[in-house]
Amino acid sequence: MSALSGKVQTVLGPIEPDQLGITMTHEHLTMTFECCYFSPAPGDETVSQAPIQMKNLFWLKQNPYSSHENLLLLQETNAVREELHEYRKAGGGTIVENTTQGIARDLPCLKQLAKDTGVHIIGGAGYYVDATHSEATRKMTVEKLTDIIISEVLHGADGTEIRCGVIGEIGCSWPITDSEKKVLQATAHAQTELGCPVIIHPGRNPGAPAEIVRLLQEAGGDISKTVMSHLDRTIFDNGELLEFAKMGSYLEYDLFGTEMLNYAYNLEVDMPSDSQRVKALAFLVQEGYEDNIVIAHDIHTKNRLTKYGGHGYSHILKNIVPKMLRRGEKGMLVVYVKVSTFEIGFVRRIRMVLVRDRSKFTRGIRF
Numbered sequence: 001m002s003a004l005s006g007k008v009q010t011v012l013g014p015i016e017p018d019q020l021g022i023t024m025t026h027e028h029l030t031m032t033f034e035c036c037y038f039s040p041a042p043g044d045e046t047v048s049q050a051p052i053q054m055k056n057l058f059w060l061k062q063n064p065y066s067s068h069e070n071l072l073l074l075q076e077t078n079a080v081r082e083e084l085h086e087y088r089k090a091g092g093g094t095i096v097e098n099t100t101q102g103i104a105r106d107l108p109c110l111k112q113l114a115k116d117t118g119v120h121i122i123g124g125a126g127y128y129v130d131a132t133h134s135e136a137t138r139k140m141t142v143e144k145l146t147d148i149i150i151s152e153v154l155h156g157a158d159g160t161e162i163r164c165g166v167i168g169e170i171g172c173s174w175p176i177t178d179s180e181k182k183v184l185q186a187t188a189h190a191q192t193e194l195g196c197p198v199i200i201h202p203g204r205n206p207g208a209p210a211e212i213v214r215l216l217q218e219a220g221g222d223i224s225k226t227v228m229s230h231l232d233r234t235i236f237d238n239g240e241l242l243e244f245a246k247m248g249s250y251l252e253y254d255l256f257g258t259e260m261l262n263y264a265y266n267l268e269v270d271m272p273s274d275s276q277r278v279k280a281l282a283f284l285v286q287e288g289y290e291d292n293i294v295i296a297h298d299i300h301t302k303n304r305l306t307k308y309g310g311h312g313y314s315h316i317l318k319n320i321v322p323k324m325l326r327r328g329e330k331g332m333l334v335v336y337v338k339v340s341t342f343e344i345g346f347v348r349r350i351r352m353v354l355v356r357d358r359s360k361f362t363r364g365i366r367f
């Protein structure tokens, strides 16, 4: 059995799961999202190139991917450090930092942030979407990719001795590419060897999560230790969601704080509001998937930092949890009057998901 078995590996070394505290399972503290720049609509070229300023903030919220400056989260380490202090004050303990190869992973920066703030930070091994794969990566065999991922967890990544604690986020496009399929196979093989958790970024199609889980299963991956990210922009039909939930992965709603009219990468998608996300979680809880839910903000652009008028890393703790609790209390009164078991289930479980059962935040990220 591995020495890491049952532990959580942070950028400062292994810790026991009960040291984690409340954990956001999908964030970025430093990265570039330039790979996903989206050309502005005709007429928006000037605002798209202007520096970030107060009068542009609404435009930026609606068009976050059409400003080069906005995609450079790696320029904001001081602002992120301040936010992490706030996150601790708000009750946060740990952040799983999902930046992988291709989007400027910076483990020394994560290590410094962990030291400066006391927040436990867990780094991510592996590769982001095909658009960021180098020619060398594309040519690698599954065996070579597996060795690299294992080494990033056991020995350190990017020429450092800083070790990753999860594999992911592993990027997949829609349709999934050959290079991404190889990375998925390597991910499953590395997971088999290490026993560690996996976090997946699915392509933007409702069929993508199930296809990825099937590919991982065929390669021997452990789906019960796999997180499917970004479900809030991927599966909208409750029937399809339940079909996917039955496959047994963690179900991650990780775009809390993102509210926009047009989702540039797929105009068919109506990005949900936070209230709709809470309802989706309540639905999953009611259907018995409480233990599979994990949540986060997936901050990956500047405009989502409080420095730029955004919601920051503490939004879930400061705003979403209180809303859930208020709804819970109200629900309880309704239950008391109506004596509805359906409501009782909803109220009790939603409280557990977010407040009482903290072990749920840890199960998904330990070896």
Ligand SMILES: CC(=O)NCCS(=O)(=O)O
Residues within 6 Å of the ligand: 028, 201, 230, 233, 255, 265, 298, 300
């Ligand atoms: C960093 C990252 O991949 N975030 C997800 C953005 S998306 O628009 O939900 O795909």
